[in-house]
Structures are given as C-alpha cells and as structure tokens.
Amino acid sequence: MRRRRGSAAADDAAVIESSWRNPERFAVLFDRHAPHIYRYLARRAGRQVADDLVAETFLAAFAKRDRYDLGHADARPWLYGIATNLVGQHRRDEARQYRITQAAAAEPEVPGHAERVAADVTAQAMRPLLAAALAALPVGDRDVLLLIAWEQLTYQEVSRALAIPVGTVRSRLHRARTKVRQALAGTDAAATYEELTTNE
Amino acid sequence: MNEMELLRELAQETPLPAPAELDAARARLVAAIAADPAAGGFTAVSEVPMYQPYPSSGQPVEPLRPPAPAPVLDAVKLMYGGAVGTVVQLIIALAYIGDIRAYHLTVLGHHLTTAQLSHQRPLIITLAIAFGLALIALWLWMARANGQGRNWARILSTVLFGLATLQLSGLHGVAQVFWAMLTWLTGLAAVWQLWRPASSAFFRQCRQAARTRQP
Numbered sequence: 102m103r104r105r106r107g108s109a110a111a112d113d114a115a116v117i118e119s120s121w122r123n124p125e126r127f128a129v130l131f132d133r134h135a136p137h138i139y140r141y142l143a144r145r146a147g148r149q150v151a152d153d154l155v156a157e158t159f160l161a162a163f164a165k166r167d168r169y170d171l172g173h174a175d176a177r178p179w180l181y182g183i184a185t186n187l188v189g190q191h192r193r194d195e196a197r198q199y200r201i202t203q204a205a206a207a208e209p210e211v212p213g214h215a216e217r218v219a220a221d222v223t224a225q226a227m228r229p230l231l232a233a234a235l236a237a238l239p240v241g242d243r244d245v246l247l248l249i250a251w252e253q254l255t256y257q258e259v260s261r262a263l264a265i266p267v268g269t270v271r272s273r274l275h276r277a278r279t280k281v282r283q284a285l286a287g288t289d290a291a292a293t294y295e296e297l298t299t300n301e
Numbered sequence: 302m303n304e305m306e307l308l309r310e311l312a313q314e315t316p317l318p319a320p321a322e323l324d325a326a327r328a329r330l331v332a333a334i335a336a337d338p339a340a341g342g343f344t345a346v347s348e349v350p351m352y353q354p355y356p357s358s359g360q361p362v363e364p365l366r367p368p369a370p371a372p373v374l375d376a377v378k379l380m381y382g383g384a385v386g387t388v389v390q391l392i393i394a395l396a397y398i399g400d401i402r403a404y405h406l407t408v409l410g411h412h413l414t415t416a417q418l419s420h421q422r423p424l425i426i427t428l429a430i431a432f433g434l435a436l437i438a439l440w441l442w443m444a445r446a447n448g449q450g451r452n453w454a455r456i457l458s459t460v461l462f463g464l465a466t467l468q469l470s471g472l473h474g475v476a477q478v479f480w481a482m483l484t485w486l487t488g489l490a491a492v493w494q495l496w497r498p499a500s501s502a503f504f505r506q507c508r509q510a511a512r513t514r515q516p
Contacts, residue, residue: 118498118502121370121499121503122506124334124337125334127334128327128330128331128334131330135326136317136318136323137317139318139326140317140318143315143318144315152326155323155326156326156330159326159330160329160330163330163334164333165371167370167371167372167499168371168372171498231304231307231308231311246308247308249305250305250308250309250312251308251309251312278304278305281304282304285304
C-alpha cells in the first residue's frame, strides 16, 4: 500500500550489522537513504539547514549503529526518527520555513485545462493557510502528520521512528488532521477548491 | 481532495537533491568512519604476518582486536558496579554475622550449639570475607575478560549469573535481600548486554582475530 524505495531497504539491517565489523559499510546506508532524508529535512527546516542536518543525522546514526535492532530490516524509520529529533532542535528554522511557504504563493506556470489551472491557483491560495496550520500544530502531532503525509511511513513505522505506541500515532494523526481541516475549512479558497476538484 | 493530498502537493515542491548537494554531508560521514577505531582495524588483523610474535623491536605484537561496542562497554561497567554491590553485601554480611544465633546455622545437617557457634565464629567470619573477596575478584575478572572479547568469559559470566540466581533463596534480612537483588539485577543487565547482537558480533570477531594470530 505504502511506497517502498526498492528492495534494497530490506537489507538495511544486514548493512548495519556488517558495519559493526567494517564501519566503511555504513556509507551504503547513506547512499541509499540520504536523498530522502535530506528532502524531508529540507521540507521541514529549509535547504540550508538540511545540508547540516542530513550530515548530523547520519553521524548520529553511525555513532549508535551498534544499538540498532536487527529485527527491523528497513532502517528508514530509525533514520527518520533521528532526523525528526534533530528538526526538534531547530524549531526556529522550521518556523521560518513555514513562513517562507506562506509567503511564496507564486502563480502556477503549467498550462492545461482551464478548471485544472483554476484548481492549481486555488491550491496555491490555500498553501499559506496550510503552512500556518502546520506551524500552529503541537510538535508531536506535526511530526506524525508529516511523516505520514510527506514521507508516507506507515503507522508502525512512525511508531518506531518516534518511539511512541501505534495508538498514539493514530490519535495524534487524527488530532492533527482535524486541526488542519478546521484551519482550511470555511475559507473562500477551500470552498472554491473543493468545488473545482469535485467537478473534475 | 483532502488535507493529506494538499500536504502531499505542498511536498512536491521540494525535489530530491542532486548528488552533488550531498557531497559535503557524505564527506563528513566518511571522515567520521575513518576516525572510527574499528575502521580498517579488523582488516588489519589479516594483514598481521603470521609467525611474528616478536618483531624486530623485541616486544611482543600487541594483539589486534576490534574495539568493544557500546553494549559490551555497558556490560563491563555493570560488572564493575556489581563488584561495588558485592563489597556492600560483604559489609552487610559481616554486620549480620555479629547477630547470628545458633539456630540460624546448620553445618553438614547438624545444628550448632551456642558454644560451638562461639568457637566457630572467627572461622565463619574468615570464610565470609574470603567468599566475598572471591566474588569481587570474579566480577572484576569477568569485566576485564569480557571487555577483551573473550567468549569463554561471556559463557562463564552467564553460568555464574545462573548460580547467583540459585543463591538468592538463602538470604536473611531486608538489607541483605535488597543489596543481593540489586546486585543480581546488575548481573542480569550485564548478561543481557553481553548477548546483544552487537556484542555477539564483537566476540565473534575477537575469536576470528585470535584464530588468525595462532601459528
């Protein structure tokens, strides 16, 4: 159901185990997952900060690789968990990133069907609202929402990443979605957008 | 379209980075890997020439082994903690010996009389001290040997922990039971750390390294 980044992720545990003897092997994990971790960090804290944070994520992961639970073949949740903790230490950068998103409401350049373009324009109009709603969410709720919506982790993977029970993941996601929905609801842009996308 | 789809649409604006954008981060990781004591250390074992226990300097070759991973280091610390716990236990036991009554003590199935107990008390104290010191020495020995990656020490530690578990039933007094339980829990944590996957890999490497060194 959820997106998988190739079967390579299946042997992350084997790579980590071999890195206990041959630390050089850990670079394989970087090559495999760094682009996605970087993108997640860039989405949350901006590209400039992501440059640093992606390095710190893998340095932290390397330092504690001997504590990795080999029962989990896929190391992505572990890496996302470390990255999310690091984002937590850069709250100011994250808030700035949402302000940038709010401010940037450029016109879509993709030509196409008139209604589709209109929907794009309205979606652009909703973007500042979305960014504001994200910025207003409690940290824990936002972590869960973004790991699921952006990185497409499963509930179980988010549970592993954030070291919280699956039930907590569900309740946080529900709370976050409700708040975002409420923030978007009732606005002109939302109504127009809903209408346009329903008619398509 | 719901808020999740809107969020995904928002996320589309951030593409995956070009490989060059990750170069700096990769370089930092590679530097950390190179600085890791294990990097190249284990492969160096196979490069040590055989039949060369004494190089030209006349000093024996330092045995090469991978650095102990965190679980083994934790286990070693716990064992030192266990030694400290045993010291406290010994002190409590010595205080307890002063209060011992004849009906508490049975030797080879015979209850001792008060006169016999009075006569035997120095011997009992000596035995208690010797036993306590032996236990402390065992903790320290196991800590050292496990830290050096000796697999027999890991097995012996586990066996000793099993024996210590059997011994728990013969305790008297709140203080003695409390400290014995605390020391036992320390042992449990140490044994658990010794059998974690990273520890097993370390002991396996040490065994291979030792085999490589054998002529």
